[in-house]
Amino acid sequence: MLPHSFCRAAACLTLCLGGLAPAADQPTTVAGLPLIDLNEAKNLQVLVDREKGQYLGHPTTLLLEDGKTILCVYPMGHGKGPILFKRSTDGGLTWSERLPTPKNWQTSKETPTLHRVVDAQGKKRIILFSGLHPIRMAVSEDDGTNWSELKPVGAWGGIVAMASVFPLKTTPGHYMALFHDDGRYFSPQGGKAQGTFTLYSSTSTDGGLTWAKPVAIQSSSEVHLCEPGAVRSPDGKEICVLLRENRRGRRSQVIFSRDEGKTWTAPRELPASLTGDRHTAVYAPDGRLFISFRDVPTRGEKSATEGDWVAWVGTYADIVLNKPGQYRVRLKDNHTRNDCAYPGVEILPGGTIVTTTYGHWTPKEQPYILSMRFKLSDLDRLAGN
Numbered sequence: 001m002l003p004h005s006f007c008r009a010a011a012c013l014t015l016c017l018g019g020l021a022p023a024a025d026q027p028t029t030v031a032g033l034p035l036i037d038l039n040e041a042k043n044l045q046v047l048v049d050r051e052k053g054q055y056l057g058h059p060t061t062l063l064l065e066d067g068k069t070i071l072c073v074y075p076m077g078h079g080k081g082p083i084l085f086k087r088s089t090d091g092g093l094t095w096s097e098r099l100p101t102p103k104n105w106q107t108s109k110e111t112p113t114l115h116r117v118v119d120a121q122g123k124k125r126i127i128l129f130s131g132l133h134p135i136r137m138a139v140s141e142d143d144g145t146n147w148s149e150l151k152p153v154g155a156w157g158g159i160v161a162m163a164s165v166f167p168l169k170t171t172p173g174h175y176m177a178l179f180h181d182d183g184r185y186f187s188p189q190g191g192k193a194q195g196t197f198t199l200y201s202s203t204s205t206d207g208g209l210t211w212a213k214p215v216a217i218q219s220s221s222e223v224h225l226c227e228p229g230a231v232r233s234p235d236g237k238e239i240c241v242l243l244r245e246n247r248r249g250r251r252s253q254v255i256f257s258r259d260e261g262k263t264w265t266a267p268r269e270l271p272a273s274l275t276g277d278r279h280t281a282v283y284a285p286d287g288r289l290f291i292s293f294r295d296v297p298t299r300g301e302k303s304a305t306e307g308d309w310v311a312w313v314g315t316y317a318d319i320v321l322n323k324p325g326q327y328r329v330r331l332k333d334n335h336t337r338n339d340c341a342y343p344g345v346e347i348l349p350g351g352t353i354v355t356t357t358y359g360h361w362t363p364k365e366q367p368y369i370l371s372m373r374f375k376l377s378d379l380d381r382l383a384g385n
Contacts, residue, residue, distance in 0.1 A: 030304045031273035034327040036382045048095050050368035057358040058111040059369050061344025071144045073112045082106040092354040092371045102149040115165040119207025120173035127208050133157025133185040153211045157185035164230035168260045173207040176261045180226040197224040217264050229279035233316055242279035248299045251275040273324045274312055282347045284376045292355050294341035305330045309341040327383045336360035351375050
């Protein structure tokens with residue numbers, strides 16, 4: 001096991017947080033919201049993996065139905081690189097050594113993503129995607145004990161493959177996946193980036209085993225939207241997708257669908273408080289959203305946490321009504337500009353959030369993987385609520 005320093009039970013989180021508040025020389029607001037700074041809260045941090053001199057990045061996590069087993073995959077490199085795999089069996093308090101993986105996982109070209117799928121007969125699987133061209137997928141039928149090799153899902157590719165995968169309410173076992181491409185990887189012939197970003201959706205009708213040819217749902221040379229992060233409305237009737245704006249000329253944007261992804265609204269800007277990269281959201285037990293992302297403000301706008309691993313706390317209605325939210329959190333100070341925070345975010349049955357990502361957490365050293373564990377009630381207290 002890797003060494004770490006943290007409280008070993010969720011019940012002690014309040015004690016661990018006691019007395020913690022933003023330091024006097026730290027900002028107390030950011031993007032118009034109160035800021036909670038957890039950078040120095042070492043007791044909330046768990047070391048997942050670190051290797052001297054080796055870049056470790058871009059993790060994705062998956063919480064299994066037992067409410068305590070978390071799987072984590074991440075590349076040995078910046079996106080491209082062999083896929084590494086670890087497991088926690090205690091809700092992210094401790095992590096295994098690196099686990100065996102199929103040989104061709106070493107050939108991964110892009111950030112891996114991990115998803116739970118269930119077919120119409122109730123058969124559960126875990127699928128892992130690796131992008132560029134072609135997008136490839138590996139499958140586990142036994143909750144990650146054994147895996148297939150990566151195999152192409154079609155004669156098409158994309159960037160941050162299947163960044164979001166969610167079940168459709170039309171029919172059991174039907175899923176939609178969202179991803180983007182900039183013209184270089186979608187077609188078998190490949191190409192050059194032409195200054196246009198396209199968002200694609202692909203559907204599966206067999207519980208995630210096969211995927212249909214993608215359909216473009218938005219394309220623009222004016223606004224470069226990418227890295228879709230999907231979350232449903234509290235009543236389940238609407239799909240909301242938060243999007244990075246890669247040109248940095250506008251704030252992050254959002255689209256909505258009320259017909260299970262058949263049609264989408266036109267993109268519109270989000271508040272500065274939600275502007276950044278690779279949004280990943282979970283609902284807390286009280287119905288509020290916790291959204292983790294990398295803080296990258298629009299050109300011409302300033303943020304005291306620019307380039308850091310941050311989170312936003314607010315409601316779904318805040319997003320719909322274009323309100324700033326309740327408060328922001330700096331989870332960790334990143335020491336290399338804009339290279340951190342492709343996060344996994346899980347919520348345990350008791351309400352503990354386990355959020356996991358990579359970053360340059362130590363100056364002049366390669367990035368490594370950390371988790372943070374806390375409840376929104378603890379953050380509320382720090383925010384004075």
